[in-house]
Amino acid sequence: MDDCLKELDKKTVFKKEELFEAAQRCGMISHVSTMEKYLSRLLANGDVARIGRNAYCIREGLQVYHYLYSDTSIHIADILFHEFYDLDFRIMELYQLNRFVNHQIAHNVIFVSVEKELCSDVFEWLKNEYEGKILIRPTEDDFYYYRSDDMIIVKNLVTESPKGSEARWHTELEKLLVDIFAEKLVKSMLGESEYPQIFETAFQNYVIDESRMFRYADRRKISGKIKKFLEEETNVKLRTV
Numbered sequence: 001m002d003d004c005l006k007e008l009d010k011k012t013v014f015k016k017e018e019l020f021e022a023a024q025r026c027g028m029i030s031h032v033s034t035m036e037k038y039l040s041r042l043l044a045n046g047d048v049a050r051i052g053r054n055a056y057c058i059r060e061g062l063q064v065y066h067y068l069y070s071d072t073s074i075h076i077a078d079i080l081f082h083e084f085y086d087l088d089f090r091i092m093e094l095y096q097l098n099r100f101v102n103h104q105i106a107h108n109v110i111f112v113s114v115e116k117e118l119c120s121d122v123f124e125w126l127k128n129e130y131e132g133k134i135l136i137r138p139t140e141d142d143f144y145y146y147r148s149d150d151m152i153i154v155k156n157l158v159t160e161s162p163k164g165s166e167a168r169w170h171t172e173l174e175k176l177l178v179d180i181f182a183e184k185l186v187k188s189m190l191g192e193s194e195y196p197q198i199f200e201t202a203f204q205n206y207v208i209d210e211s212r213m214f215r216y217a218d219r220r221k222i223s224g225k226i227k228k229f230l231e232e233e234t235n236v237k238l239r240t241v
Helices: 003-008 016-025 032-045 071-083 116-127 140-146 173-182 184-189 192-205 210-219 223-233
Strands: 048-052 055-058 089-093 109-114 134-136 151-156
Touching: 003 016, 016 032, 032 048, 048 210, 071 089, 071 109, 071 116, 089 173, 109 116, 116 134, 116 151, 134 140, 140 151, 140 184, 173 184, 173 192, 173 210, 173 223, 192 223, 210 223
Parallel strands: 109 151, 134 151
Antiparallel strands: 048 055, 089 109
């Protein structure tokens, strides 16, 4: 660890300006113009993690979230890329939650969220390949009546949904944590007793951009609900709020 990072090691969060001042004192950099390169190197090396707007922490054992999508999800993404020019969409799998819950989810569900104006067109196109395994904006009753393994749900994409870092269509952890609160259908498949475990495991093990998560939660009008839940029902200590 760089000497300047040792100065910041006890801080749960620090700003870019604090990093710059520590790096100057330690002789790592001499001018503000080199600050961005230095910070980029620390981020790339995994020494530092971004956890909010101008908010960073020493990464230590925190991992960068990654999920290996099913062949079905990858195939759907390929179809949408080739058949719908410049379509904005996200894909989330119910199996993404298995690393966070005590009771493993046995049957996957694939949520394909697309721009509202093209939702019906996407559904009709995908239905040609996944007849009998795909629904569009189903109610809970419809979903449980028609449910099958690897069921595909096509729904409207919430505007300003966070983009994936590896691929735009991936569902990052910040979005996943918000959606389990916001999506009624997802909530119906999870026991609420699992929620504290999900959030505690996520925050203990992964880099989470709290500003990004709460911007999306604000968009879904549940940021207050999530903050209250974290404060009253979990051991999670937010760094930036």
